Amino acid sequence: MLLTIDIGNTNIKWILFDKENILEKEVFGTHSAVQFPQSILQNTGEIAVSSVNPLGLSKIINYFLLNTAITANIINYKSPMEIIVDYETPETLGADRICAANAIFTIARDYTVLTSKSLIISCDFGTANNISIVRGDGIFLGGLIAPGIKLMTESLHNRTASLPLTQTTGNVSLIGKSTSGAILSGVFYSAAGFVNNMVNEIKNAMDPDKIIIFTTGGNYLPIKPFIKFEHIFRENLVCEGIRFIHNYPGR
Secondary structure, eight states, X not given: OEEEEEXXXXXXXXXXXXXXXXXXXXXXXXXXXXXXXXXXXXXXOEEEEEESOHHHHHHHHHHHHHHOSOOOEEOOTTSOOSSEEOOSOGGGSOHHHHHHHHHHHHHHHHHSOOOTTEEEEEEEESSEEEEEEEETTSEEEEEEEEEOHHHHHHHHHHTSSSOOOOOTTSOOOSSOSSHHHHHHHHHHHHHHHHHHHHHHHHHHHHOOSEEEEEEESTTHHHHGGGOOSOXXXXXXXXXXXXXXXXXXXXX
């Protein structure tokens, strides 16, 4: 059994796989105490980890060192994988983006014909809104990073004297009729406009013969109504990518 762990800035998500089948999964806060069910400690044979949070990674590694004899495979840009990373600063490339990029390429390649003119895109709506772009021949081209919806609301509250800290679970209208409503409108339309405009700009600039877009992330559902392009939602995209990279024959 393979335990995949995605350590983010806000949450840690883990999935126990039996080949491609999901046996168990859970999400807990990155700053929470680490505790896995006894069944995980008993049934796990291999562990693979993607992390963008060094403190969270340290907690996870120490936990499994104390409770198992398994050495975790820490995914990074040097890990053997399906895609080729064409990035000026690969050492700064988040492992979550690497895993998502590998996943979208592997999944798309398995159900459609791709060429060097095809583009596969992942849009991860989390603490940050991360977009990664992979060419159809497996070249990771790079992407875009912008604040997520919660970061935007927190920034408006923390950097101004009077704007309230607004929850991102309320009803959103095009024109806010209160300060909180105006913040919600601005935040959601900014986040959605970012990805909607990005897709249009990429289509115009790169003229792909095919474009396949995957979405994921903990904030996907509230943003979903504002997305104006066809996409494939994969709830477990990063963990799928961890599994693909861990099982890559060249490892």
